[in-house]
Every structure is written in C-alpha cells, then in structure tokens.
Amino acid sequence: MDISFFPENAIPRMGTQPRQYIDLILQGPVEELDAMLMCKGNQRSPIQALRGDEHDHWMIHSILDKKGRIVSRELDWRHLSGDNTLDAQARLERKKELEALSFKEAIQGLNMTSNIYHNKLQFAGEIKLLSAGQTAEILGLKESTLAQFRWRGDKRLPWVKIGKSIRYKLADIEAFIERSTVRQGA
Numbered sequence: 001m002d003i004s005f006f007p008e009n010a011i012p013r014m015g016t017q018p019r020q021y022i023d024l025i026l027q028g029p030v031e032e033l034d035a036m037l038m039c040k041g042n043q044r045s046p047i048q049a050l051r052g053d054e055h056d057h058w059m060i061h062s063i064l065d066k067k068g069r070i071v072s073r074e075l076d077w078r079h080l081s082g083d084n085t086l087d088a089q090a091r092l093e094r095k096k097e098l099e100a101l102s103f104k105e106a107i108q109g110l111n112m113t114s115n116i117y118h119n120k121l122q123f124a125g126e127i128k129l130l131s132a133g134q135t136a137e138i139l140g141l142k143e144s145t146l147a148q149f150r151w152r153g154d155k156r157l158p159w160v161k162i163g164k165s166i167r168y169k170l171a172d173i174e175a176f177i178e179r180s181t182v183r184q185g186a
Helices: 017-025 032-038 044-051 084-116 132-139 143-152 170-180
Strands: 060-064 070-075 127-131 160-162 165-169
Touching: 017 032, 017 044, 017 070, 032 070, 044 060, 127 132, 127 170, 132 143, 132 165, 132 170, 143 165, 165 170
Parallel strands: none
Antiparallel strands: 060 070, 127 165, 160 165
C-alpha cells in the first residue's frame, strides 16, 4: 500500500521503530515474535506511539490465542481500504477509545492515589493535600500544565500555597474531574 495515502502526521519518521512497525503491518498481520525481534523485546512502545496522538491514532487490533495471549496484530481494514473517509473513521474511533481509556485510568489512579495518600499530607483533620507532581499524575497532565493554570488564574482547580510549596486538595481534584466529565448527550 502506498504510504502517501495516509495523513502526513500519521507517518512516523524513517528509521524509527514506529516507522519500521507500520511498514511491516501494512503488509499484513505481524506475528508477536517478529515484532519482539524487530523491536528488541520492546514492541509495545512503537505500537503505543502509533495508536496515540503522536501518529494520529492507528487502529491496531490484537489477535489472541485460546489462552488470551497476543499472537499477532493487524491494522483495521479501514486503514487498508484506500478510502480516506473510512481511514478517518477508524482514526476517530481509536481516538475515542484512547480518551475513554485515559479517563478510566485517571479515575483508577485517583482511587488508588486516594487510598495511598489517605494518611499522608494531612492538616486540619480530614483535608488531604497532594503535590503538583502527584496531582499531575492523577490527571494525566504535566506539572507545567498545572503551573500554567495557576499563572493564568484558572479557578477550575484551586490550589494551596504553604511557604514555597504548592499543594492541591484531593477533594478539589475529584471535583475538577467530575466537572470535566462530558456526559453522553450533554
């Protein structure tokens, strides 16, 4: 298949593992062992790069054996169809999958963090404070994004300054996630 058919930002740079992987999978299903050998045991990294924002959300399906182990992977047929509309449809579907997964992981991380930090960083009884790094990890953001929120005076995620330290209340983080949640049909 002619690689120039695909959106320019979807094509990895020559010589990179994601490019090697996409060149291989465009020829047909890729056996997991072949991918492991090509990527020196780290085949998940180029696959994640291809499935994510960096390379415009390739829809790559895992083929499982009877025990649920991945034995090969293949591109969604819509990428291979030669139809720009179908290709775009597959990319949009993958992007929505990724967003749903990211949100689910953020909530799981929040629940896990809530349990981990339950007895840490407390003052005034029940107020739990988290560092900017911990907050960024829960939200799936960079600390610099939180710094931009503070600098711009963004009131959606309140913060606490104690001396030179910036802290976030766990309850405020949970409320921010709830306010940021887009409900179907909303």
